[in-house]
Amino acid sequence: MSFTTTVYFVFLLIGLVFYYLIPKNYRWTVLLVMSYIYYLSYRLKAVVFILFTTITVYLLGIMLERIQNGADAYLAQNKQVLSREEKKSYKNKIKHKKRIYLVIALLLNFGMLAAIKYSSFAISGANYILRAVGTHKQFSLFTIVAPIGISFFTFQAMSYIIDIYQGKYACEKNFFKFALFVSFFPQIMQGPIGRYNRLAPTLFEGNSYSLKNIQFGIQRIGWGIFKKLIMADRAGVFVNAAFADSNQFHGMIRIIGLLMYSVQLYMDFSGGIDIVIGSAQMFGVRMDENFRQPYFSKSIGEFWRRWHITLGTWMKDYIFYPFSLSKWSNKAAKWGKKHLGDHLGKMLPICFANLLIFFIVGVWHGSEARYIVYGLYNGVIIALSNLLSPVYKKGFKVFHINSESRIWKAFQILRTFILINIGWVFDVSVSGMHSAITTLKMFIVNLDFAQVNAQTFAAIGLETRDFVIIGIGCIVVLIVSIIKEMGVNVREALALKPLPVRWAVYYAFFAAIIILSYVTDNSGFMYAAF
Template identity: 45%
Template sequence: MSFVSTNFLIFLFAAVAGYYLIPKKAQWMWLLLFSYLFYLSAGIEILFYLVFATLVTYGAGIGIEKTEKKKRVMLAAVLLDFGMLAFVKYFNFAVENLNALFGLGIAERNLLLPLGISFYTFQSVGYVIDVYRGKVKAEKNPFRFALFVSFFPQLLQGPIGRFDRLAGELYAQRSFSLLRMERGLQRMLWGYFKKMVLADRLSVTVNLIFSNYQQYSGWINVIGVLCYSIQLYADFSGGMDVVIGVAEMFGISMDENFKRPYFSRSISEFWHRWHITLGTWMKDYIFYPLSLSRGMKKFEKFAKKKFGKKTGRILPVCIANIVIFLVVGIWHGPAWKYICYGLFNGVIIAFSNLMAPAYKKGLAALHVPVQSWWWKGFQMLRTFVIVNISWFFDMGIDVKAALTMMRTTFQNVSLQPFRDGTLTCLGLDRENIVVVLFGCLIVFVVSVLQERGVKIRESLSEKNWLLRWIVYGLLVLALPLLGETGPIGGFIYAQF
C-alpha cells in the first residue's frame, strides 16, 4: 500500500480514528493490528519474514537475560536475522558471481524480496545488541515487541528506531489533540509536496537519461545527475516527512533522518545529515566495535611504529570507515554498482581523515580565512560535486554505465543543448521545468531558514488559525495543480 494513494489515506483515517476512540490501555494493540494489516496489504506470503525476525529477536532478548552464554545467544540471533536478509536479498547476486567466476552452474531462485526487510532487520539486530550490552531490558510481552518491529509508518523506509527511544512512544496512552493532528498533517503535506511536485516529475528525465546513457554526454549528463540529486532528496526526505507526520498523529515522535545534507561542507558531514539513523546504526554497531577491537588495536601499534604516532592513530579509523561504507553499499542492494558507491564514499572519507593534518597546515600557510563565507561556500560546492559524482554509481544501470557517464560528461561540452531546445526533449516541457524550478526554490528557501535556526513549524503554529489553514489549503491545492499528473511511483527507499 503506497503512502501516496487514496487507499492509504482511508487506512490512516481508520487507524487514527480508532486509536482515540478505543480504551487507552488498548491503543498499542490497535497500532499492532493496523501495522500487520498494512503489511498484509502487500501479500500474505511476505508476512513470514517479519514474523521470523520478530520471534528470533524477541526470543534472543529473553534468552540473553536468562543465560550465562549471552554472547552466543546474541550472535545466533544476529546470524539468523542477517542470514535471512542475506538469503532473500543477496542469494541470486552471489550465485551469479560464483557462476561467472567458477562456472559452477548453480541455479538461481525466484525469491520474493519483502518490503522494508533491511529496515526492520537492522532495527531488530540493534535491539538484540542493546540487550546484550545491558543498554535496555528485554521486552517480556511478545505482542508489544512485535509492535516495535512492525510499526507501520516506519516499516517501508525507516527511520531505523532504537528500542530505548521508541518503546515508550509506542506504548504510551494518549488523548486526542487537534494540535497534534494539525502538526502531523502539516508534516505530511510538506512531504507530499516534495514527492509529487519534484521527485515524481523529475523521475521522467532521470530515467530517460540514465537508461539511454550511450546517447548523451556533456551537459546532458550533468543535468541528469543533478535531476537525480533533487529527485532522490525530495523522494527520501519527503517520505520521511510523511512517516514522521503519520506517527505524530498518534502522538509518537520519531527520529529525524535528514538535516539539510546539501549544505554539508565535507562528505563526512554529509553522512551525518543524510539517512541519519542508518549512519548512527553503523557507527554504534560496526564502527566502534571494529575500531576498538583487539585486532585493530594491534594494527594501530604496528602503524604507529611504521608510520609515526599521528598517522598510526588515524589509519585504523580510515580502515573502519572503508569497512562501514562497504557495508552501506552492500545494504543498498545486490549489485556491484552499490558496492562501488559505498567504497567511493568510504575511500574519500578515509583519505580526508588521513590528509586532515596536512590540509590544515596548507590552509594556514596560504592564510585562507576558513571561517569566511566564501570558503564555506566553496566547501559546500565541492562536497555537492563529489556527492553528485557518487550518484552515477547509485542511479547508473551498472558499474560500466556509471563509469561511461562519468567519462562522457567531459566530452562534447558545449552550450548547444541550452539553445537548440534539447532540454525540452528530456521528458519535461517548459511548463514542467518552471514547476520544478519553483518547487526547488521553495525547498531551498525553507532549508536556508531552517539552517539559520528558524523553526518554521513552530512559528506557523503560533500564527492566527485562519492564516495557518490558508497555508495548509495552498499546500493541498498545490498537490493536484503542481504535482505530477501521471502515475505516482512508490518511494525509492522502500525497495531496500
C-alpha cells in the same frame, strides 16, 4: 497501500478514530493491527519474513536476559564464597554463552536478509568463476521477491538484540508489543530505523489526544507529499530518460540528469520520511529525524551525518565503535604510531572502520558491483580527509585561508555537493558499472552541448512548465532548509503567525499539491525496495 494514495489516508483516518476511542491501555493494539494490515496489503506471503524476525529476536532476547539474571543472582548468593578469579571465570563463561545466542540471532536474521537480497548476485559470481576456470557446470539462478522494508525491520530488530546483549535495557516480555516495535506501519517501508529504548515508550504508553499533534502531523504529511508528487516524481522522468540508454544522451544531459537525480532522491526519500513522521505524530508517536539539510554539508563525512541519520548512527554504534575499539584496532594504532607517526597511527583504525562501514552501506544499497564502488567511493574520500587533515591545516596557513569565512564555507558546500553528485553516478546507472564508467568518461571527453535544446527536453517527456515547477519547488525547499539551519522550528514558528497568514500558507500548499502533482505509472517510493 502507498503513502500518497487515497486508500492510505482513509486507512489512517479510520485508525486514528479507533485509536483515540478505546482505553489508553489498549491503544497500542490498534497500531499493531494497523501495522499488519498495512504490511499484508503489499504481499500476503511476505508476512512470513517479518514474523520470522519477530519470533527469533523476541525469544533470543528473553534467553539473553534470563542468562544474565541467573548469573547476577548466582554471583549475589555466592559473593562471599567465590574468589576474584572464580568470579572472573564465571563472568567470562556467561559472556561467552550470551555471545553464542547473539551470534545465532545475527546469523539467522542477516542470513535471511542476505539470502533474499544477494542470492542471485552470489550465484552469478560463482558461475563467472566457474566459466573463468574452464568449467561448464553452472548453478541455476533463482530469485526471491524481497518483502518491503526488509532491511529496515531487520536492522531495527538487530539493534534491539545487540542492546539486550550489552545490558542497556530490559527485554520486552510481551510478544505482541515487541511485534509492534518491529512492524510499526509508517516506518516499515523506508525507516527511520528506530531504537527500542526511545521508540517503545511512545508506542506502548497510550498517547492522549492532542489537536496540536494532529495539526502538526497533517502539516508534515503535506510537506512530504509536496516534495514527492510535485518534485521527486517530475524530476524522475528526466532521470529515467537520461540514464536508460548509455548511448542516447551524452555528457551535458547526463550532468543535468545527475542534478535532477539529486532533486529526485532527496525529495523522494525525505518526503517519504516526512509522511512517516507526520503519520506517527498524529498518534502521538515520536520518531527520530532522518535528515538535517544534508546538501548544506561542508564535507562527505558531515553529509552522511545529515543524510539517512538513523542508518548512520546504527553503523556508528554497532560497527564503527566496536571495530575501531577492538584489540585488532589497538594493535594497528600502536603499529601505525611506531612506523607512520602519531597522526597516521591514530587515524589508521578509524580509516579502516570507515571503509568497512561504507562497504556495508554499498552492499546495503544493492547487490551489484556499482553499489559497492559507490560505498567505497564515499569511504575513501572520508578516509583521505582524516589522513590529510594536518596537510589542510598547513595549507590554510601558507595560503592565508580563513577556514571560518563565509566564502570558504560556501566553497566547501559546493565542493561537497559536486563530490556527492559524482557518487550518485554509481547509484543512478541502472545498466551497471559499464554505464557508470561511460557516464564519468562523458563528463571529460564528450559534454556535447548540442543536445541541450527544446527538442531533447521534449523527447524526454517534460515541458518547460515542469522545469519551472521543479525550480520554484527547489527554491521553496531551500528557503525552508535555510530557516531550519538557523535553528527555527518552522511549524512552531508558523503556528505563532496570525490566523489569516497560517491559512494562506496552508491553502497555497494544498492548492499546489492538487494542481501541480505529477503522477506517473511508477510513483512508488525509491527506498521501499530496501
